[in-house]
Amino acid sequence: MxxxxxxxxxxxxxxxxxxxxxxxxxxxxxxxxxxxxxxxxxxxxxxxxxxxxxxxxxxxxxxxxxxxxxxxxxxxxxxxxxxxxxxxxxxxxxxxxxxxxxxxxxxxxxxxxxxxxxxxxxxxxxxxxxLLPPVLDKFGLDAGIEELCFEINSTKSIEVQYDNRVKFNEEDKNKHLHVFRIIQELTNNSIKHGNASLISLKFESVESKTVCTYSDNGKGFDSKAVRNKKTGLGMKNIESRIIFLGGSIKVNSAVNKGINVVFNF
Ligand SMILES: Nc1ncnc2c1ncn2[C@@H]1O[C@H](COP(=O)(O)OP(=O)(O)O)[C@@H](O)[C@H]1O
Ligand SMILES: [Mg+2]
Incomplete structure (x- = not known):
């Protein structure tokens, strides 16, 4: 027991x-x-x-x-x-x-x-x-882009359709020069690389931000390919300007499908 x-x-x-x-x-x-x-x-x-x-x-x-x-x-x-x-x-x-x-x-x-x-x-x-387009300085971003479009359209080989639904604030003048340079680079690319005949450019207000939609009907390029992820100086410069503007950007393009760029600031 x-x-x-x-x-x-x-x-x-x-x-x-x-x-x-x-x-x-x-x-x-x-x-x-x-x-x-x-x-x-x-x-x-x-x-x-x-x-x-x-x-x-x-x-x-x-x-x-x-x-x-x-x-x-x-x-x-x-x-x-x-x-x-x-x-x-x-x-x-x-x-x-x-x-x-x-x-x-x-x-x-x-x-x-x-x-x-x-x-x-x-x-x-x-x-x-x-260095500084006088019209941009004197009359603002809208007038500056109007003039840029007029200059491009007067070449007769390419047409820019510009549609602005935003009233740009005079106080954001130093931001506007960056926006202008971005549009300038995008149009230069559409002419130089895309050989486009039509560019569409639109500004609209979405939830307290200004959204710019840019597209062309040119040759385009494969924006998804890894080798194109690291683009040239122009596109990188656009990205730095977007960072300065506190916005974001999306670039979409495919071969023979033109380019589509959407950015906000
Ligand atoms: N609108 C466009 N149409 C076709 N290809 C484009 C366009 N924009 C950019 N690219 C392509 O992206 C590359 C990089 O452009 P970018 O950074 O502006 O450099 P670059 O200094 O050569 O203009 C170009 O070499 C071109 O292959
Ligand atoms: Mg370029």
Whole structure:
């Protein structure tokens, strides 16, 4: 009887110890499992962040590159179209100081000077216009885009249909220059890459945001292909401007289906 009781107590003890051991074992396994899955999630997040950082870095580099290209172009224009012409004006002015010039020579030299100054004025006006379209500055984004469309339409090889249902706020002027540059790049691409004959451009208000829908009927490109994910400088520059505007952009295109771009700000 006593031995019976003893062995029962032993058995219960064994069951309790095995139970505790099993619980401990399962607990350890669960802990290990959580630890590793957490580590995996953390690693995935880290990889995602790294990719994002790399993309941001890419965008900044692209923006800097665009800036440098733009500076180079302006420097070249200044050198070729302004400085070189002013040089000729300077030479001609010095020639006017030569003694004993005939009346005909004086007429010829002053003619040269007037001609060159006229050209230089035109060039400097064009340069300033490129840097900041005066109509955009004076009359706002809508008028600026109207003028851009007019300029494109007057080439007769492509038509822009512009439909604006938004009243742009005068206070957002510094934002509007970015929007204008985006439209300029998109239309340049439609002409240069798409060889399009029709462009449609629309602004509308959707839930306190301005949405711009842009499309062309040109050659298009496969926007889903990985090699096209990293597009050229122009598109990257558009993305940086969108980030500055605090908006978002979607670009959709397929071969022979034109391009469709929707962005908001
Ligand atoms: N409207 C369009 N029609 C066809 N292809 C386009 C269009 N816009 C962009 N692309 C394609 O996307 C590429 C990248 O454009 P972008 O970033 O503006 O570079 P780029 O400096 O060559 O203009 C172009 O080389 C072209 O292949
Ligand atoms: Mg381009």
């Amino acid at each position: 006593e031995t019976d009781l003893l062995s029962k107590a032993n058995q219960t003890g064994l069951i309790i110890i095995t139970g505790i051991f099993l619980m401990f074992f399962m607990g350890t396994i669960l802990l290990l499992f959580f630890h590793y899955s957490k580590k995996k999630i953390f690693q995935k997040e880290l990889e995602k962040k790294e990719l994002e950082n790399e993309y941001q870095k890419d965008l900044i580099l692209a923006t800097l590159e665009v800036q440098e290209t733009e500076r180079k172009r302006i420097a070249q224009d200044l050198h070729d179209d302004i400085s070189s012409k002013l040089n000729i004006v300077s030479l001609n002015s010095h020639m006017l100081t030569t003694p004993d010039l005939t009346h005909q020579e004086i007429t010829e030299i002053t003619g040269n000077i007037i001609n060159m100054i006229g050209k230089t004025l035109n060039n400097s006006r064009r340069l300033a216009h490129d």
